[in-house]
Amino acid sequence: MFKKLNFKGGISLDFFNKNSYEYSLEEMPAPNKVVIPVLQHNGSESDITVKRGDKVFLGQIIAEAWKENSVPVHSSVSGIVTSISKMPHPYGPYVYCVEIENDGKDESIDFKSFEKSWKEAAPQELIKKIAECGIVDNNGISVSKKLSIPSDKKVDKLIINCMEVEPFITCDVSIAINKSEDFFEGILITKKIVGASKVLIILNNNNSQLKKVINDFISQPKYKDISFISINKIKYPQNNDRILTKIISGKEISSRSSTLDAGCLIVNAETIYLICQSILKGIPFYKKIITVYLPPDKTLKNLIVRIGTSISNILEYCKINLDNINKIIAGGLLKGIAVCEIDSSIIKSINAITTVKDIFPSEQKYECIKCQRCLRVCPVNIIPSLLVKLIKGKKYQEAIQYGLDECIECGCCSYVCPSKINIVHYLILGKHINNKENANNFKNISTKETT
């Protein structure tokens, strides 16, 4: 069984990751004050259950899930709620946040572990427990929702993503290496929940440390169903769900279908670890492992931080001089989101903090010369420059015909463009406007029907 584990397009970033292998974990002391936004993922805000002046314990629910697409939020320290007000979310908008003054005692509620052994439990019960713990993955998707497989779909392969694709992010690998016991137990639990027949761990071939850990475990009879695939060439965006499914199963999935149509379910290493924590020990999601990039000597630090720690606190702890940076990115250099306010706090879907000093001017410099580079790196094989032209000319329908919806917003096209056009910006804009037009059309139709 020898398959070519490669895909069309993408950009090779070998030169970035060269000296950035750093897998040790370090616990950052809890800050004096945490500000926990009640919007922690791609969904709707949760309902705040505490009042100003309340005493809260570590792990206590401070905001409840009240809709299908919201997740509960837990207190990450013990102390007094000092204010509930609208404060900046790292991604821009002002949302309701619970500010808690840390009393430094870390008094926790009783973490209730799962009543019986997870091996005897039904998948629904396990998913319910995961939902109570409020686990969210790095893409901001509620894990309990992700693991509830519709009855007409079947998971053939459970894919555990342990690749380092984006430069300067090693948090997933560091979990797999440092918390390997929990990690492998978590794999078994997840396998049980989704009913997968096969488990594949995907890692980079040059990552000998992780390979050794995995080899140690899968030689044990308990973990004999787990196998791993190492990928030779590190190319961004290998970690994208659709691209990874294409690499592993060879099946192409469009933007309208999910990876489940190809029988694959892709889960990050950190999610697996959190699942294990919640099922075995009942610990809710209040600590997050993030990678911080230290600019002067280009090294990395994997920190365990409390959710709600402000970004400025983390930078201070890592001794990053604010004068030397002018941009903070939540996530990696390629797919991360620029943070608007330095005082906004860490939420569940942030996996890295990268700081940069004005690497490039972001405005367009030249006209498109049709150099074909964007087309060559596009992993979904659309023509970004043509779409930009159409979107600039307001021909959204035509752009959709040429595959605008298929864009995975990976940013490879913007990266290589010699004219420095912000191609991703136009593609996202085009998608947005098209969605808006569709919604308006829908509204018109429905009002017509009612009148």
Place this chain on the structure above:
Amino acid sequence: MNDTNKTSTNKLLYVSIHPHIKDKDTVSYIMLYVIVSLIPPLIAGTLYFGAYSILLTIVCIATAILSETIFCLLFKIKLSIKDLSSVITGLLLALSLPPKLPLWIAAIGAFFSVIFGKMVFGGLGQNFMNPALCGRAFLMISFPTAMTTFIPPLYGTINGLQSSLDGISSATPLEYFKSAINSNSFNALDLQDALFNIFIGNVGGCMGATSGLAILLGVFFLLYKGIIRIKTPLFFILTVFLMFLFFNNNGDILSTESLIEATYQVLSGGTLLGAFYFASDPVTIPITPLGRIIFGIGCGFFTFIFRKFSIYTDGVCWAILIMNIITPIIERVTIPRYLGKTKND
């Protein structure tokens, strides 16, 4: 609020869409590499046809830059000479002109190239025809005599033969070839002698287009740097080669004579310069991978037609211009299939 918070809230952060790093290559870099790669043909031209070639080049480049500047100032648009595309236009035009062309004609050509080939369509990236070829075509129509008067190189004969065929000595290799066929005095073995001279460029012809060796030197540099891709030129040259091989004059496809004849067609005239520079100009050729192959084949086909049947000896210029015109249609029918596309989409 403590002190650290106060200082940090004052800090304004840059916010932009991902990716937060970008490749170092810019359009100016690409253009600069192309200019550098054109230095060997320019040197070869100077060696074979004297210092007048340098003068011709300078006039072309200067006129090109000047016309673009004046156009920008006149119509109050952003000055765009910094992208170096007008330098390339002037340089390529000079290389594809006869070596002893009067300077004023060259200047008119450079002016026409930049203004009517590029600027009137909205500058670099908007033009549908290669500017330099546009200027050259204009000169071919306006000054046919001057544009077809070629001189022998300083140390060789005009058609690469060492002798004596005085009756046709004023003809470039291609002209010689055509008239030799028409007068039935065609001798492939003569050509074999001339082949080496033609390869190094020691023959009559356009200033920078005669030396295949010099052009290939520059092309290797560009290929190594990844500025141009081999696909379009390869299909162009292959088509020219195969067409002349199959429709040769002695009826035998695999004979030495017909092979020499086809090689000769590839090396002489502007085939190499046209294939690697004019047919690789990204702005005026299709963006789709399949489209680029079709473009190359089309160029080769029209070159064959023009060289075989038309009154113009060198058809490369016209072939590429025709393909430039149908580029949008090629693009439209060769849109690649995107990931996950089904038959219903």
